[in-house]
Amino acid sequence: MLPIVLTPAEAAVRTATGAVRVVDMRKPEAFAEGHVPGAVALDYAALVREDKPVGGLLPDDVTLSGVFSRLGIAPGQPVIAYDDDGNGRAGRLVWTLHAVGHEAAAIMDGGFGAWCNAGLAVEREARPVTASHYEVHARGTVVADRVWLLAHLGDPNVVVVDTRSAKEYRGEDVRAARGGHVPGAVNFDWLRAMDGEHHRRLWPRERLLAELAALGVTPQREVVAYCQTHHRSSHTYVVLRWLGFERVRGYPGAWSDWGNRPDTPVTVGDRP
Numbered sequence: 001m002l003p004i005v006l007t008p009a010e011a012a013v014r015t016a017t018g019a020v021r022v023v024d025m026r027k028p029e030a031f032a033e034g035h036v037p038g039a040v041a042l043d044y045a046a047l048v049r050e051d052k053p054v055g056g057l058l059p060d061d062v063t064l065s066g067v068f069s070r071l072g073i074a075p076g077q078p079v080i081a082y083d084d085d086g087n088g089r090a091g092r093l094v095w096t097l098h099a100v101g102h103e104a105a106a107i108m109d110g111g112f113g114a115w116c117n118a119g120l121a122v123e124r125e126a127r128p129v130t131a132s133h134y135e136v137h138a139r140g141t142v143v144a145d146r147v148w149l150l151a152h153l154g155d156p157n158v159v160v161v162d163t164r165s166a167k168e169y170r171g172e173d174v175r176a177a178r179g180g181h182v183p184g185a186v187n188f189d190w191l192r193a194m195d196g197e198h199h200r201r202l203w204p205r206e207r208l209l210a211e212l213a214a215l216g217v218t219p220q221r222e223v224v225a226y227c228q229t230h231h232r233s234s235h236t237y238v239v240l241r242w243l244g245f246e247r248v249r250g251y252p253g254a255w256s257d258w259g260n261r262p263d264t265p266v267t268v269g270d271r272p
Contacts, residue, residue, distance in 0.1 A: 002078045002104045004094065005202065005242045008016040008118040011036075011080050011108045014103040020078040023071060024113060025089040034122040036082070036108075036115060040071050040129050044089045047096055048229070048252075053176070053260045056229025058099060058143065058252045061136040068134035075102070082115070086200045088190070091235035095250050098142055100136045107238055110199035117199060142237070144224045144249035146257055146264065152224075153183060153265070159217050160185040161225045163233040164255065171268035175233060176259030177230055180268040181224070186215040193239045202239065209243055219245045226251035226258075 006014065014020045015038055022039040024031050031041045046067050049057040059067075073079060079097060080092035090107040097105040108115065116122065144152075152158045162185040164170050169178030169187040181187070193208060194200040202208070217223060223240055225233035230252045240248045251257075258264050 002080075002105050002106050003242075004238055005109050006080060006106050007109050008115045008120055010031060011082075011106075011115070011116075012120050014078065021071060021073050021082045023079060023090075023093060024112070025081060025083040025093065026085075030084060030112075031126070032124065034116075034124050035126075036236055037121055038127060041126070042067070042071060042093070042206070044092070047089075047092055053256045054253045056231060056252055056254060056256060058096070058138070061100075061138055064096065064100060064136040064138075068136065069132050070129070072129045072132050072158055073102075073134055074132050076104060078104040078106070080106050080108055082111045083084060084112045086191070086235060087111050087238075088195060088231045088235045089120045091238045092231060095142060095230075095234045095237050099138060099140065099250075101139045101141075107235075109199040113199040114201060126146055135181055142249050144251045146251075146253070146261075148249075149182065149224060149251060149258075150264070157221055157223045159215075159223055161215075161217055161233070162187050163190040163225055163227045163236045165189055168223050168228070168255075170270060171266075176255055177262075178259045178266050180259070180266040181255075182258060183265050183267045184272050185226075185267075186217065188212065188215060188217065188236065190227065190236050193236065202242070205243055208239065212240075212243075219243075222247040222249070224249045227255040228255045230254045 024039040094105040227233040231235035
């Protein structure tokens with residue numbers, strides 16, 4: 001079984017077997033300068049769909065089938081993703097794979113910076129990729145859309161986690177038609193999960209569990225994470241699963257969907 005978070009050393013052991021597909025989600029020029037041996041490059045834009053003003057939507061099955069096939073991912077094959085900016089993009093790939101029932105997916109803790117800091121091998125040349133035949137049939141078990149969220153507002157068994165900055169949460173930094181947050185949502189900035197001085201590696205489990213519990217985010221409740229477009233919150237989804245939370249959903253479109261509509265309830269300020 002593939003853990004959802006791997007250290008660079010653990011990832012190196014897995015990649016050495018050649019049985020995993022490693023996906024580099026950095027910019028093309030960064031990939032060309034050096035990457036994890038055997039990695040294939042994926043542009044983040046291929047993983048999301050726009051319906052302006054809403055961004056970060058889940059592409060349709062045909063689109064995702066094409067993306068995964070071009071990457072050479074076989075159904076059920078272990079996938080390890082990384083980037084160089086906190087693993088938000090890598091987390092989105094993991095969440096997307098989970099959304100279509102592909103559970104064998106992980107991020108590499110600390111991304112490419114942590115890999116290099118560990119003194120692990122880097123290669124510059126891109127290896128040829130043999131396309132696979134991957135047919136996606138989205139299942140939606142880790143997806144919470146606006147309709148689902150509206151139906152569960154006030155449900156004591158569900159906790160909504162806003163992973164944006166405190167200013168976005170309070171409505172001071174407005175990035176949609178309206179500012180604020182989903183009523184009842186608690187604020188846990190995605191950066192709080194990471195050690196910014198050590199390649200954004202995750203903090204120890206005990207620390208994260210304590211911080212989340214203080215906000216009422218516990219494994220006994222179903223959790224929905226969102227940000228502006230479900231980029232940052234995809235990382236939080238991975239973190240929660242790593243911490244042992246079994247019922248976690250992400251909201252594609254997120255605040256760019258909720259905050260751009262006139263008919264969704266909004267709370268402004270510090271209170272949930």
